[in-house]
Amino acid sequence: MDTEVVESPLVRDCAPCTQCCEGWLNTTVFGNEMKNGQGCPYVCPTGCGVYEKRPYDPCQGFKCSFLMDEKFPLWMRPDISNLICYSDEINGMLFYRAVETNATLSARVLNFITRYAIDHDLNMAYEFERKLYFIGSPEFIAAMTEGENV
Ligand code: SF4
Ligand code: SF4
Numbered sequence: 343m344d345t346e347v348v349e350s351p352l353v354r355d356c357a358p359c360t361q362c363c364e365g366w367l368n369t370t371v372f373g374n375e376m377k378n379g380q381g382c383p384y385v386c387p388t389g390c391g392v393y394e395k396r397p398y399d400p401c402q403g404f405k406c407s408f409l410m411d412e413k414f415p416l417w418m419r420p421d422i423s424n425l426i427c428y429s430d431e432i433n434g435m436l437f438y439r440a441v442e443t444n445a446t447l448s449a450r451v452l453n454f455i456t457r458y459a460i461d462h463d464l465n466m467a468y469e470f471e472r473k474l475y476f477i478g479s480p481e482f483i484a485a486m487t488e489g490e491n492v
Contacts, residue, residue, distance in 0.1 A: 352405065353412045360385050361420035362404055366443045369400040379444060404428070407438065413458070423451045427458075430467075433485045437465035437478065446471055 364381035371382050384391040396402060407427040408414045420426045425447055427440045440455045447455075447470055456477060459466035465478030467486055476483045 352409050354409050356409065357389065359408075359419050359421040360389060361426055361443055362406060363390065363401075364443070366426060366441050367400070367404075371397065371400060415454075418451065418454060423447070423454075425451050425455060427455060432482070435465060435479075435482050435485065437467060437482055437486075440466060440468035442469040442472065 363376075363385035365376040365379045368377045370376065372384070374383055376382055384396075390396055390401070405428070406420060407429070408419050414427075417423060418425070418427075420443065424443045424445045425440055426443060427438055430437055430439045438459065452470060455466070455468055458464070459468075459477040465476075465482040467474060467476055469475075476486055
């Protein structure tokens, strides 16, 4: 299985999406925990209210797959699809995480993301109806299902 992720230039801008600031990625910014849809206190309708001061981690450095890969169509923009996909790593293995946001994924979105993993021979951990599913190598699936890794 080829899990190499090739860094490529951004192919798009975020606007008007702000989904990664809205509490679906379980992270902390400026000491504020973001999880279960509780977003950053600085997100505003025009984007980031503290754009010039936003930290590298988790803000500036985060690039979702929609931004990086032109194979993601416009309807897969996270604020439209309710899915944030991004690259991650476990035990030295690269994989994609596909996180369901504030609504259940449509069949179209679910089909796109699973086909994306299968057609490109990728390791993928994706959510559907708040449950986690895996596509990929036995080593990846074992790593993800051991202990607290999920
Ligand atoms: S989820 Fe992706 S497109 Fe949306 S704001 Fe974050 S990086 Fe930009
Ligand atoms: S500081 Fe800005 S970019 Fe970072 S999570 Fe908050 S709104 Fe988003």
